[in-house]
Amino acid sequence: MHGRDPGYILVAHGSGGKLTGDLFRDLFLPAFRNPYLEQAGDQAVVPLDGVRLAVTTDSFVVSPLFFPGGDIGRLAVYGTVNDLAVGGAVPAYLTAGFIIEEGLSTEDLRRVVQSMSEAAARAGVSIIAGDTKVVERGKGDGLFINTTGVGWVPPGVELGPARIRPGDRLLVSGPVGDHGAAVMARRAGLDFEVEGLVSDTAPLAGLVQALLAAFPGAVRCMRDATRGGLATVLVELATASGKAFRVDEAAIAVREPVRGLCEVLGIDPLYAACEGRMVAVVAADVAEAAVELLRTYPDGQQAMLIGTVAEGPPGEVLMRTVAGGSRRLELLEGEQLPRIC
Amino acid sequence: MKFADEFRESSLARDLSRTLAREAEAIGRPVRIMEVCGGHTHAIFKFGLYDLLPPSVRMIHGPGCPVCVTPRAVVEMAVRLAEQPGIILCTFGDMMRVPGRTRSLAQARALGADVRMVYSALDALEIARRHPDRTVVWFAIGFETTVPGTASAVRRARAEHLHNFLLLCNQVTIAPALRAILEAPDVRVDAFIGPGHVSVIIGTEPYRFVAEQYRRPVVISGFEPLDILHSVFQILRQIRSGRPEVAVQYRRAVRPEGNRLALEVMEEVFEPRDQEWRGLGVIPASGLALRPPYADMDALRVFAGLLPPALPDPRGCRCGEVLRGVATPPDCPLFGTACTPSYPMGACMVSAEGACAAYYRYGRSTAAQPAAEVGEIARS
Ligand code: SF4
Numbered sequence: 001m002h003g004r005d006p007g008y009i010l011v012a013h014g015s016g017g018k019l020t021g022d023l024f025r026d027l028f029l030p031a032f033r034n035p036y037l038e039q040a041g042d043q044a045v046v047p048l049d050g051v052r053l054a055v056t057t058d059s060f061v062v063s064p065l066f067f068p069g070g071d072i073g074r075l076a077v078y079g080t081v082n083d084l085a086v087g088g089a090v091p092a093y094l095t096a097g098f099i100i101e102e103g104l105s106t107e108d109l110r111r112v113v114q115s116m117s118e119a120a121a122r123a124g125v126s127i128i129a130g131d132t133k134v135v136e137r138g139k140g141d142g143l144f145i146n147t148t149g150v151g152w153v154p155p156g157v158e159l160g161p162a163r164i165r166p167g168d169r170l171l172v173s174g175p176v177g178d179h180g181a182a183v184m185a186r187r188a189g190l191d192f193e194v195e196g197l198v199s200d201t202a203p204l205a206g207l208v209q210a211l212l213a214a215f216p217g218a219v220r221c222m223r224d225a226t227r228g229g230l231a232t233v234l235v236e237l238a239t240a241s242g243k244a245f246r247v248d249e250a251a252i253a254v255r256e257p258v259r260g261l262c263e264v265l266g267i268d269p270l271y272a273a274c275e276g277r278m279v280a281v282v283a284a285d286v287a288e289a290a291v292e293l294l295r296t297y298p299d300g301q302q303a304m305l306i307g308t309v310a311e312g313p314p315g316e317v318l319m320r321t322v323a324g325g326s327r328r329l330e331l332l333e334g335e336q337l338p339r340i341c
Numbered sequence: 342m343k344f345a346d347e348f349r350e351s352s353l354a355r356d357l358s359r360t361l362a363r364e365a366e367a368i369g370r371p372v373r374i375m376e377v378c379g380g381h382t383h384a385i386f387k388f389g390l391y392d393l394l395p396p397s398v399r400m401i402h403g404p405g406c407p408v409c410v411t412p413r414a415v416v417e418m419a420v421r422l423a424e425q426p427g428i429i430l431c432t433f434g435d436m437m438r439v440p441g442r443t444r445s446l447a448q449a450r451a452l453g454a455d456v457r458m459v460y461s462a463l464d465a466l467e468i469a470r471r472h473p474d475r476t477v478v479w480f481a482i483g484f485e486t487t488v489p490g491t492a493s494a495v496r497r498a499r500a501e502h503l504h505n506f507l508l509l510c511n512q513v514t515i516a517p518a519l520r521a522i523l524e525a526p527d528v529r530v531d532a533f534i535g536p537g538h539v540s541v542i543i544g545t546e547p548y549r550f551v552a553e554q555y556r557r558p559v560v561i562s563g564f565e566p567l568d569i570l571h572s573v574f575q576i577l578r579q580i581r582s583g584r585p586e587v588a589v590q591y592r593r594a595v596r597p598e599g600n601r602l603a604l605e606v607m608e609e610v611f612e613p614r615d616q617e618w619r620g621l622g623v624i625p626a627s628g629l630a631l632r633p634p635y636a637d638m639d640a641l642r643v644f645a646g647l648l649p650p651a652l653p654d655p656r657g658c659r660c661g662e663v664l665r666g667v668a669t670p671p672d673c674p675l676f677g678t679a680c681t682p683s684y685p686m687g688a689c690m691v692s693a694e695g696a697c698a699a700y701y702r703y704g705r706s707t708a709a710q711p712a713a714e715v716g717e718i719a720r721s
Contacts, residue, residue: 005684006444006448006451008448008451008452009451010447010448010451011447011450011451012438012447012683017683018682018683019683022683187460188460189460189464250351263564266380266383266693266694268387319389320389321351321387321388321389321566322349322350322351322388322566323349323351323354323388323389323390323393323566323567323570324351324352324354324355324358324389324392324393325354325388325389325390325391325392325393325566326389326392327386327387327388327389327703328703330702330703337433337434337435337692337693339380339693339694
């Protein structure tokens, strides 16, 4: 019968939404259970001989491999580096595993690797180990890359949803939805018709370190808004912190071409992926200054305050819409798909 | 591509909301407005427009989601086709998750069938070009919005002598569905918000009978919040004046005569046929069949034996009533429990335009708090 897990894996299990969470909770966590995994953060912080070591891993399966403003290689570096950074860690090393489909052009692989090397240099990390596997034609999507990142958390840095308090402010480092829109435009063959759609793929470590240095103790928690976009991150943070969030849609910047494309495809930019934006929860008294600080950085020029932490039902994110109505934000279930009618 | 911020201005929306309240009061009785198109259902939830509508105005969700109205037997046929050796079945993403008899196309793919998600009929045609040794079936669903695309794919396939491109056709037209709703004994609708994208193609003429024969207003609306509020205003005005007509609120996109080129190619390739709709039964002349010169591309002919007899909806499911606007999604006992977007039982829970999905995603206890208060907290 329908309405239940069919007993095998579907693409939706890997989409980062509800089914991915179910897999983690019902299958992986019970098998691997330990206190670090239980925190289910973007990275694990483990003690190692007096150092707080931060570790994270991610696999990249984006199609197409090249998109406006980036490629799978750059994504594989920044995605992992950013997962470390938003945990307050200083990223140091990466490993890279390549699963290549037979037939991929060497030139494409070279471009991807070159792009990874540049991204690693910009993010200040070294790629110190790797692995290469080739699968038969038809058994891969050109190229998959897995990256594992290692970094360290400086003494005194304590971040996490448990530190979020009512009255704290919600901050986003820039316009949202650029990456998702750029990739969707390319997939739908619309990227030549919509000018200015460019992925926001960028490293976040600089912004994060600047915030942490300027406002020690006042930064409660940070996340990068990747799959599921800003809305999903907000719901996750509200749930993990047991608080309610109030958000103002009018305060959230969405670039003009992104808005336009989302209109055409019937997609909500708040759920479209970002690859260079972070959401930070900061104490109210430093919120304005934090935004000012971020705006002095090229990747943070359009940083904005979008809402407030409130007392209320845990996990509830209520948004005042641009029309003046209210709407509850939920986790993304499944993929966002273009409209048919 | 210019995005119109002026269609979202919240101060204008509040003004309009007050005007609406006055109009509704002057009418003095409840008004039931059906938004035919799932895109409008979605927008109403997405922008929290219920907060801005007078309590006496009730929005009813119509059958305007092509994924939702595709009969279960046809979905099952698609699954069976996909499981034939040598076939590549191409479809829109949302269609992949609708359950057939035992599984959905997404599940069939997980079990080995070659099912591909595409964005248009032309993408499916391209797959047929690249795989001359396989049979590519385009699962054609949709209202008049997507039909011209399918029609031109059919024409091109013929021109290029591609013999491996077939259509599993379940395309529908909007006007006969409106008539069926107006004729249904259990449905009570005072007016319609007409579909924006469909009307770009067909214009206003096909709706005329609604105003003339059935004395109900039709206002074709855009998808921005102010578009919808403005359309409700026009409807209330018409009701108050007692002069129903077909009006276009979505003037920046819809011309009264529609898109002639698109209509021509549709006309050349397809002809009307009686068609079963989930929830509404068989509606005369509401579907589209390939015309005789193209009939050899009809997968239903080539694989006639695979079409199962009619399949009723699963037990407990109230999709049919939801699609007629007789029940709201929370009235369904499966809503949010056995039926969720991750594991949908019915089609209305699948596509973003389906009423159940919209309720599930936005509806549950939205407006638990007055909008004004939310805004103040966010800004404080
Ligand atoms: S909740 Fe599910 S089963 Fe019930 S009407 Fe909606 S889609 Fe159909």
